[in-house]
Amino acid sequence: MVVTESSAPARRRRHGEQLESALLIATWDELVEVGYARLTMGSIAARARTSEPVLYRRWDNKDQLVLAAIEHHRKANPIATPDTGTLRGDLLAQLTTVSEALAGLYIIAVATAFSGLLAGTGLTPAQARDKIMAAQQLPPVRTIYQRAHDRGEIDLDDIPSVVLDMPFDLVRHDLLMDFEPPKPARIQSIVDDLFLPLLQHFRSSPGGAMPLGGARRAE
Numbered sequence: 001m002v003v004t005e006s007s008a009p010a011r012r013r014r015h016g017e018q019l020e021s022a023l024l025i026a027t028w029d030e031l032v033e034v035g036y037a038r039l040t041m042g043s044i045a046a047r048a049r050t051s052e053p054v055l056y057r058r059w060d061n062k063d064q065l066v067l068a069a070i071e072h073h074r075k076a077n078p079i080a081t082p083d084t085g086t087l088r089g090d091l092l093a094q095l096t097t098v099s100e101a102l103a104g105l106y107i108i109a110v111a112t113a114f115s116g117l118l119a120g121t122g123l124t125p126a127q128a129r130d131k132i133m134a135a136q137q138l139p140p141v142r143t144i145y146q147r148a149h150d151r152g153e154i155d156l157d158d159i160p161s162v163v164l165d166m167p168f169d170l171v172r173h174d175l176l177m178d179f180e181p182p183k184p185a186r187i188q189s190i191v192d193d194l195f196l197p198l199l200q201h202f203r204s205s206p207g208g209a210m211p212l213g214g215a216r217r218a219e
Contacts, residue, residue, distance in 0.1 A: 027069035087148035091191045099181035159202045167195045
């Protein structure tokens with residue numbers, strides 16, 4: 001039988017970025033399904049319907065591949081920045097979206113770290129931890145603060161970066177401790193009871209500045 005170009009297996013082969021993306025997706029799926037400890041280059045190759053040498057041509061070992069897969073998953077699933085018209089509304093929306101989007105990623109990343117992602121990276125335990133955490137970093141939050149600054153709700157020149165990071169740091173803490181998104185009441189409390197009152201301390205002209213966004217939640 002003559003094999004035509006339309007039916008030739010070569011047309012189904014993956015190359016370059018397409019192949020690399022398929023390998024990273026297969027690695028992520030395998031990581032989610034079986035966990036880091038049971039994951040092997042062989043199991044990844046089988047899931048990706050390829051051979052182990054194809055993996056080793058791109059990554060020296062399982063650890064490097066797993067780190068690349070975590071980073072690929074994060075980039076492939078970007079978190080949109082809300083624009084509700086108020087700082088409070090933007091914070092509530094983004095903290096909710098961030099916590100829901102990153103919950104699964106935190107579980108995978110922390111479990112991977114505790115399963116021993118060290119040997120093949122050449123990193124110290126602290127460096128491996130930082131590498132994993134950097135791969136699932138929170139999205140840039142400067143945009144919602146810049147919008148609030150432009151609206152006159154806050155003055156970014158007067159507010160320390162540690163204060164601006166605080167609501168997102170608390171969400172990160174909750175994710176690490178509970179392995180699930182914070183409840184809506186917890187997010188509202190972070191914004192209404194902690195962050196917005198703290199911002200009042202740094203407002204250069206409390207009497208003339210705009211309100212910090214929307215009505216407060218009902219008690």
